[in-house]
Amino acid sequence: MSDDFLLRFGLAIAIIVVGMLGYWLINQRLLVRARNNIFTLFSKLPNKPVIVYFTTPDCAPCKTLQRPALNQVSRLLGERLEVVEIDATERPDLAKKWGVMSVPTTFLLDARGEARYVNNGVARAEKLMEQLQTL
């Protein structure tokens, strides 16, 4: 009984890990797309970390969670960070090129314009800060 439970538990963990690996691979693909399309946003790189934030006017979690988190990060970092907000309904071409599947989606680019992180769904201020510190 105990061995069976452990085996099943291990199997469940293994399946979940495989699923997460698949998700990670999809995110890596999104980062490659972002790297290839960086000049669809900038003609000249701003030489500082950038958060590219895809949203829509009627996205409730964008207003209640993602926007306040971005405001908090912007307040903390001031001029050392640039936040580019893109309304996916006004710029569906950009959303498509960057492979945005849902909103909110945030891409974090380093000072050289390399896309380093992508967050599908709400990314809290703490998470954004952690990611920004590694850029």
Next chain:
Amino acid sequence: MTSQTLQKVDHAALKANQLFIISLSILAFILNQPWLAAFVALVMGLGSALKVPGFLPIYKNVLKPRGWMKPDVLDDNPEPHRFSQILGFVFMTAGSISLFVGATVLGWSLVWLVVALASLNAFGGFCVGCAVYYWLTRFNLPGFNKQPPAGTFPGMKPKARVSA
């Protein structure tokens, strides 16, 4: 694309439903309890019959009032989501029956298939059942007459409210 009337669909309620389906199904597998998988199938079946997400009462009476989940209301078609739940119910029922008759590999495979599809919807924003619904609409099958909201890829979560 033809014009159509969209309805308010709370995607947080759909997500809560998916999270319960995922959690209970994985628990059923770990504890080797086919009856728990059958319970999930039953809830999905009841939800399908009542045209609501099966675990809606928990979202409505527990998660939403306590602020643990916030409503995410979008203009969307509820029909593809209902169809998606019916598909999940069919797979889950087939899985449960397989488990009770001793076809454990087939049974748990079907349960994990439901977990995978619900996860894709909950975490990736892509509803496979909805995509199948929209695909069937193209063949003018009776009962399948809704188009994806404007600017939305079939099966993806709508990015915006379309109507005023």
